Amino acid sequence: MPRVKKPPRWYFSLRSPYSWFAYLDLTQRYPEVADSLEWIPFWEPDRTTQAMLDEAGVVLPIVEMSRAKNFYILQDLARISKARGLRMTVPIDKDPNWEVSHLAYLAAKAQGLGPQFVDAVYRARWQEGRDITDPATMGEIAGQLGLPAESLATAADDPELRKQGFDCLVSSYDDGLFGVPFFVHGRDKFWGADRLRPFIAAFQGRPGEDVEENWQDHDEFPLFASAAADAGHAGGCG
Template identity: 70%
Template structure:
């Protein structure tokens, strides 16, 4: 029996500014592609999820971020947000548990509100400097998108949701993810917000020039660069 073909997909982190940039461009400029993709969250797991991953012999590409890289990302995201006309804030993360928001996303997606949740959560983090690792923030976002506040606030307490989270992270491991945003189409993989156009071209079966003709380039952005993605630290920086 032939192996089932995996759908095109992208891995995003609610923690990552580069994932935020990719999300904005993907949904605003290429909604046909956004609608056809499988959306899979990626984050730095807490101790409970890490134990489950260890049992499954899944090793995520998580290393500590250097001070120099952290300062570089602050400069880089300031440039990129300005070029995109976005007013960006940097929240302060104190002992964050990224399980809180990413497992809440899985619950929201189950309830048919995944995309709305992502929009509100990115706005909370990158435009309003709110702490998305707090259960209270998840409850507030739940109200905004018409869901039971306790449903999202307590997502980390649900063993079934935990298992689904492990499946997401395991999928990233098998797909060879090393940073976000990360796009997969068949055997082809694309890392970084600045690789969105080549991904769209591969997805649509178009030449990159055809995709770029429909792209309103940002004056301050290079067509391709070594930046535009988070690596080393799960979800990047913050």
């Protein structure tokens, strides 16, 4: 039987500032494309999900970040946020469980509120400095979305959502993901927030030559709403 053609998709992580930058560009500049994509979360699994991945022979490309890379990313975030007129926080993640927020996304998605959830969680993390690995934070965001608090606060305890999350991570493995944000269109793959425009060109069926010629034109970036928070410390910069 012929293989089923997969839809264009993007992999994002709620812990990743570069995924956040890509999300802002994607939804504010190309909302019609954002609405046409499959949104798939990616995160560092906890021991339970890791055991499921081990049993399936799935090895995710997760390595410990070096101190030098961590400091580089802090500098990079300062440059990018300044260029975009955006003030952001960089929270410290102490023994985080990323299932809490990423499985909550799947719960919100099931209610037709996936993009709204992502927007609220990115704002909470990168502009309000809140802990998105705290179930209480998920409960508060559920209230903002008009959902019962427990529907998101307890998502990590739901076996069905756990299985859906496992399937998301297996999908990332099958697609050859090695970092986020990661965009896939047919056989073409695009890694990084700065590869969004070439991905958009592929999605729209346009030749990429004119896009590649000036893909670093930051003057075209939108200016995002500022938050009354200062840049913080290292942590969660994958």
